[in-house]
Amino acid sequence: xxxxxxxxxxxxxxxxxxxxxxxxxxxxxxxxxxxxxxxxxxxxxxxxxxxxxxxxxxxxxxxxxxxxxxxxxxxxxxxxxxxxxxxxxxxxxxxxxxxxxxxxxxxxxxxxxxxxxxxxxxxxxx
Numbered sequence: 487x488x489x490x491x492x493x494x495x496x497x498x499x500x501x502x503x504x505x506x507x508x509x510x511x512x513x514x515x516x517x518x519x520x521x522x523x524x525x526x527x528x529x530x531x532x533x534x535x536x537x538x539x540x541x542x543x544x545x546x547x548x549x550x551x552x553x554x555x556x557x558x559x560x561x562x563x564x565x566x567x568x569x570x571x572x573x574x575x576x577x578x579x580x581x582x583x584x585x586x587x588x589x590x591x592x593x594x595x596x597x598x599x600x601x602x603x604x605x606x607x608x609x610x611x612x
Contacts, residue, residue: 530609
């Protein structure tokens with residue numbers, strides 16, 4: 487029997503495997519990026535993605551409970567927790583759309599009193 491050498495390398499299986507791996511990475515990164523504390527974000531027509539440069543995340547759920555970087559605390563503890571943070575650190579505020587306006591204003595006012603210069607509100611795009 488006479489064996490022939492391959493004149494080419496079939497790369498289709500390699501491409502298939504790479505596409506599956508890419509799908510897995512994109513799916514898991516979406517779950518990581520959304521965070522583990524579930525809130526229904528308000529919708530905005532012109533939403534922008536916040537820059538991810540060492541920002542701190544504040545989450546307020548519909549009952550008014552606060553989390554700072556996934557650590558639950560009260561409104562008074564928020565001031566103490568943020569006091570050691572530099573004032574030019576970007577803060578990302580994720581507030582539930584069903585949160586009473588007064589709850590949002592209380593958190594917003596506390597952040598502004600502390601003197602932070604960069605505060606972003608996360609929304610979902612329509």
